[in-house]
Amino acid sequence: MSTEIAPATLPAGPATADSLARSARTVIATEAAAIRSLEPRIDGDFSAACRTIxxxxxxVVVTGMGKSGHIGRKIAATLASTGTPAFFVHPGEASHGDLGMIMPQDVVLALSNSGETDEVLFILPVIKRQGIPLIAMTGNPRSSLAQQADAHLDVSVPAEACPLGLAPTASTTAALVMGDALSIALLEARGFTADDFARSHPAGSLGRRLLLHIADIMHRDDGIPRVPPQASLTEALMEMTRKRLGMTAVVDAEQRLLGVFTDGDLRRALDDRNVDLRQASVESLMTRGPKTVTPDKLAVEAAQLMEKHQIHALLVVDADNIVVGALNIHDLLRARVV
Structure with a gap:
């Protein structure tokens, strides 16, 4: 007759609010200490890793198993988005054909907390045979992986945050932070700019803010509301209604901007008893010297200008003050700039 043996467990305590909060704070403190321990290890090996990349x-071909693999994927993504071409290769898949993805001109960044992960060690001879530089990130400087590396990044931690000392917690946090340190050091060394970052994130909100110009979203040609200075109030209102931007430019014969007539100007005219609305020209009611932008400016700059001056539309002019476009807050909303 067989006897089942229950697995060993830690004594369970009451899950009070205080005990849960105490546990969480202990984890945070443990992982913060792990991160602080990394700073003295930014040394010659770190510089060598940067120079190699x-x-x-x-x-940069990043590889790692298990939790190290998950961290490796994130590091590869961060490198790629900050100017260092990189991708992740699963070490198990690498030994079944994916090693063909690694070329002699590449660099391999291998992660393993123990530095003895079989799947990673198994592919090292092929990597070394091709003369591919190897950067290792481990928690054991004397491990097999660390000893075979051209540069070793020490991410050992005083203790895991897991009370059993088993689940990778502080160690994976340390590896993640070291990966970020490597990525940002390379970013700065390359002179990588916000525009460069936006080009690799064109679909994100940051990409839209850094790449989208006013010329990309402004109304052009017949879509621009504009009237001559002698136009009547009725003519100006009809133009505003047709173009649906809540304003109209007032331009001379060469299309140079003289002023703008807005919904606000209309309300002020209606409230002024000295204005004969049937006889007044739009020139006498318009706002002179309105806020404008040029088409080469970023769309986000138009949003900032509207917010600063509490206005909802802008005219776009060229270097000769000729009106070449118009936009309002709804155009920026549709473009998801604001």
Whole structure:
């Protein structure tokens, strides 16, 4: 007759609000200490890793198993988005054909907390045979992986946050932070700019803010509301209604901007008993010297200008003050700039 043996467990305590909060604070403190312990290890090996990647004519190939693999995927994504071409290869898949993705001009960044992960060690001879530089990120500087690396990044931690000392917690946080440190050091060394970042994130909100120009969203040609200075109030209102931007430009014969007539100007005219609305020209009611932008400015700059001056529409002019476009807050909303 067989006897089932229950697995060992820690004594369970009452899950009070205080005990839960105490546990969470302990985790945060443990992981914060792990991160602080990394700073003295930014040394010659770190500089060597950076120089190796900067000299790389191919890509950084990141690999790792289990939780190290998850962190490796994030590091590869961060490198790729900050100017260092990179991708992740699963070490198990690498030994079944994916090693063909790694070329002699690449650099391999291998993650393993123990530095003895079989799947990672198994592919090292092929990598070394091709003369591919190897950067290791481990928690054991004396491990097999660390010893075979051209540069070793020490991410060992005083303790895991897991009370059993089993679940990768502080160690994965340390590896993630070291990966971020490597990525940002490379970003600064390359002179990577916000515009460069936006080009690799064109669909994101940051990409839209950094790449979208006023010329991309403004109304052009017949879509621009405009009237001559002698136009009547009725003519100006009809133009505003047709173009649906809540304003109209007032321009001379060469299309140079003289002023703008807005819904606000209309309300002020209606409230002024000295204005004969049937006889007044739009020139006598318009706002002179309105806020304008040029088409080469970023759309986000138009949003900032509208917010600063509490206005909802802008005219777009060229270097000669000729009206070439118009936009309002709804155009910015549709473009998801604001």
């Amino acid at each position: 900067l000299a790389c004519e191919g890509r």
